[in-house]
Amino acid sequence: MLRRIFIGVIPAVLLAAAGCAEQSVGGDTASTGQAIAYPTKTVNIMAPAGAGGGWDTTARSLQKALQDANLLNGQSAEVRNVTGAAGTIGLAELVSSHAKNPHQLMVTGLVMVGGVVTNKTPVSLADTTPIATLTAESEVIVVRSDSKYTSLKQLVDDVKANPASVKWGGGSAGGTDQILVGLLAKAAGADAKAVAKQYVAYSGGGETKAGLLSGDVSVAVSGTSEFADLIKAGTVRALAVSSAKAEDGVPSIKESGYDLELMNWRGIVAPPGITDAERAAVIALLDKLHASPAWQQTLKDKKWQDFYKSGDAAKSYFDSESTRIKGVLTEIGLG
Amino acid sequence: MGVRIAGAVVLAVGIGLFVQALTGANGSGASYAPLLITGMWVVVATLYLVKHSGPLQVRWRTPLLLLGVLVAYAVVLKYTVVGYVLATFVFFVVAARLMSTKPHWIRDLSVAIGLSLGIYLVFTKLLGISLPAGVLPI
Amino acid sequence: MSDLLGGFADVLTVQNLLYAAIGVTIGTLVGVLPGIGPALTIALLLPVALKLDDPTGTLIMFAGIYAGGMYGGSTTSILLNTPGESASVATSIEGYQMALRGRARAALATAAIGSFVAGTLSTILLTFVANPMAKLAVTFRASDYFALSVLAMVAVTALVGSSLIRGLMSLTFGLFLGLIGIDSLTGQARFTFGVPSLLDGVDIVVVIVGLFAIGETLYIASRLRELPSQVAPLSKQGMTRDDWRRSWKPWLRGTALGFPFGALPSGGAELPTFLSYLNEKRLSKRKEEWGKGAIEGVAGPEAANNASFSGVLVPLLTLGIPTSATAAVMLAAFNYFDLSPGPQLFEKSSALVWALIASLFIGNIMLLTLNLPMIRVWVKVLQIPRPVLYSGILVFATLGVYAVSGNIIDVLIAYAIGIIAMFMRHLEFPVAPVILGVILGPMMETQFRRAMLLADNDLSVFVTRPLTLTLLLLAVAAIGLPHLPKLFKRNRLALGEDD
Secondary structure, three states, rough: OHHHHHHHHHHHHHHHHHHHHHHHHHHOOOOOOOOOOOOOOOOOOOOOOOOOHHHHHHOOOOOOHHOOOOOOOOOOOOEEEEEOOOHHHHHHHHHHHHHOOOEEEEEEEEEHHHHHHHHHOOOHHHHHHEEEEEEEEEEEEEEOOOOOOOOHHHHHEEEEEEEEHHEEEEEOOHHHHHHHHHHHHHHOOOOOHHHHHHHHEEOOOHHHHHHHHHHHEEEEEEEHHHHHHHHHHHEEEEEOOOOOOOOOOEOOOOOOOOOOEEEEEEEEEEOEEEEEEHHHHHHHHHHHHOOHHHHEEEEEEOEEEEEOOOEEHHHHHHHHHHHHHHHHHHHHOOO | OOOHHHHHHHHHHHHHHHHHHHOOOOOOOOHHHHHHHHHHHHHHHHHHHHHHHOOOOOOOHHHHHHHHHHHHHHHHHHOOOOHHHHHHOOOOOOOHHHOOOOOHHHHHHHHHHHHHHHHHHHHHHHOOOOEEEEEEEO | OOHHHHHHHHHHHHHHHHHHHHHHHHHHHHHOOOOOHHHHHHHHHHHHHHHHHHHHHHHHHHHHHHHHHHHHHHHHHHHHOOOOOOOHHHHHHHHHHHHOOOHHHHHHHHHHHHHHHHHHHHHHHHHHHHHHHHHHHHOOOOHHHHHHHHHHHHHHHHHHHHHHHHHHHHHHHHHHHHOEEEOOOOEEEOOOOOOHHHHHHOHHHHHHHHHHHHHHHHHHOOOOOOOOOOOOOOOOOOEEEHHHHHHHHHHHHHHHHHHHHHHHOOOOOHHHHHHHHHHHHHHOOOOOOOOOOHHHHHHHHHHHHHHHHHHHHHHHHHHHOOOOHHHHHHHHHHHHHOOOOOHHHHHHHHHHHHHHHHHHHHHHHHHHHHHHHHHHHHHHHHHOHHHHHHHHHHHHHHHHHHHHHHHHHHHHHHHHHHHHHHHHEEEEEOOHHHHHHHHHHHHHHHHHHHHHHOOOOOOOOOHOHHHHHHHHHHHHHHHHHHHHHHHHHHHHHHHHHHH
16 A cells, blocks of 8 residues: 555656646736735645544645645645644634744634633634635434424424423534524524523534434434434434525425524634735635635535635624624523 | 652642632532542542651652653754754654663664654655654755 | 355455555554554545545455554553553553563463454454344443443452552542543533643543653653663563463453443443453452463453454444544545445445455454564564663654644643653552543543433432443442452351350
8 A cells, every 4th residue: 555655646746846837937816916926835734623533634635635736836735733622722823823924724613613712712713814614514403213303393392481391412512513502592582591501412423323312312413414324214303404405305494494504614714914915815725726626526525515705705704603603602601 | 758748749739629629619510520539639648648658769860851851852843943853863862861871872873863754754754644844854 | 144255255355455464564553652543543544545446445454454553552561561542551551561571472462362352253243233232232321321430430449459548549640630621511621720722631642641651761760770771581482371271261251341342332442441351350360460460461451452343333333323533533434435334334335344344354364464473573672772762662652642632732741640650650559540530530420410411410310220220239239249258258257156
């Protein structure tokens, strides 16, 4: 296999070198302001979590796609992991140690927005330079197939009547799953704090599954892909997904009558203090990446939903998400 | 006597942690385990202090120097531009010298070069885990 | 059965055997490094492997990496008392003592053969009982897990060693380390002292690297003048007839413990290794050898460790529930191959599943054939001059923590635990209970509070569920049983005196 690695790597390096020669001659014109050459050094992508996790996979796929699509002016991209506290350790490092460095990027996501609130970290996403959102996954609300609930409305009606009658299971406290439960309670006009008290945190999707199947909890909330196999097998029943529209025949929360949409998105930010021209160049790079066949293939291979917003659209999305998440977490007593 | 001092330190730390658990207690489910465990710490440490005594002879010099070199190594890795290979090379030579009675420069220097370069290449090239490249042109 | 044979037919090609050999070799090498286990290696090699576009080959290689990683981990535990992950801590207790007495080759051999026996038997179990086993495993509820952890805690307190007070102090230290970080149920920070890096808690890898690799090195450094110049006497002899006789039962019993524990969604791979260690100690007829290198104490835990992996595959393949880091990475690999685990996996994507199971067999055989001859080479590690060896251990220990987390605070915590561990060794505090505290403490607390939350704070949940009650009664019995014979004896004696 080592041979294969080398056989794979060497042409890629040669291609990248060849690609750079072409690109640097042409130069790029960014949409706003004066175009500058970017990147001029190795691009360092920080994955603010351990190797193998979602953010790490995003960072490494991004690295690979940037290189495969020859977008780096012959420079290379590196991934570095900084683990801890829902990515807020990495966020603090980005803000404090890498300010003004446009060659340092960081993967971020909804989980970090929640982490900033629950960990009460002094820095937040507002301290970074937003670049783009890349992918997103919806959440799903499921019950066992022998459950009495067949629609989200029945479940929510019970919750409204007596919050203690329904035990919710999902990922760790203050994470995406509990945020969804809080937002749903708010949207339905239930007592969000009382509902959140009935939330039982598990250490991940796998443990949540076990908790639902064993009968510990009556409802589970998790990423849609996490439960896809059990839904297909008929072991559990999906009541609703958190995206705007129905997915695979499962109605969205919105269609079920509650004005709520929540995507577990992942994106890219740059450190604070980079110039407008640098920001424009990084955004242009991501725009090109998004349009490249390499990235589209990555999305297909990894079964990721395209959720691309860049520049000002990304910035306003980050802002609105931060406000909404902070609001609901404070309301359920975690902020 | 030495064992008594160690016991007293352990007890003092236990009391400090117990006090912190007490002040942090807010009636939520998360407060009980800290109280229980730090309380157990205080009880067991008291028993240890009462029941165990005797001399404790530790040759401090080498382990403390090693610890100092280790901390310096970690700080250099993280906060300077020296880079993995050079930092590891220097660390290895110094640590090996600290633990030997007489110098073995050729042995230590050659192992240090092989080890630091080998690790760097395997990690960055094969595993894709980035280590700080630093000032060396690798 | 014909399915399995079909699996073998798919797997047994020259190319696949080569993949298996490469996997086992890579796995053994990374398993030797502290902190860098099979999970991380597979995660990092996944993108490369996908380029091969050969699902069978990839799975075979991963199975090889896993088997090799498990074995590599036990190698350093035995030779240097530096286990790299929690599942090899139990192995290090007797294994290192064997190495110190010139029996390293026998210890490594019983570990390798035990891994092979356990790996093979548990894979057979996986083949035939995966579905019923999974159904049983998911009936475990929070209260059952709590009762199970109480039972485990009671059982392993026997590990505290000769001095109860010192053992309890070590256990308490471990329990405290387990408390640090954000409480998963409420999101409250506990004992983080304002350090953001502590919010996630102290990673078990950091604790193990500190307690063993760093602690052991500092301890050695403090005793350099008293130690003989050789790290350990030359080990010439492999397993003797007597060693075989003493090993085969622990291999089987270890397998019997490891497989079901691995299958429990919140069981964990470490517990069966410790339970196997204790079980062997309890059953041993040569109690005086324990603590001085009893081969049963290596054979049992190693078998339990390997058997638990096939156990982990039970909920993974049948329900898509990953219960260990490695399993989570395997799940990611399955998804790439459109192999979605779940109740119908065995019927639907059967060819690949059988190929996977066949590759587990191949991986185990390859491990044995490659590593038995390698033992001669491994024991040469003990011939390395001490300063070089231990400086190297420090380099790898730092690398294991730093490269994985990129977080300097983790490295400093490992050093701090290392200096504490040095004092623990001088003051004769046992170190294994610290690991148990870190593992069992959070499990007991979380499951207890989950059970209470689910039962609306009604304590009766612990006596109304038959499974919970049984496990708790077993725990009570485990406390009482060792004293029972004494009571009877005393009574009889008393009666005798009356006569």
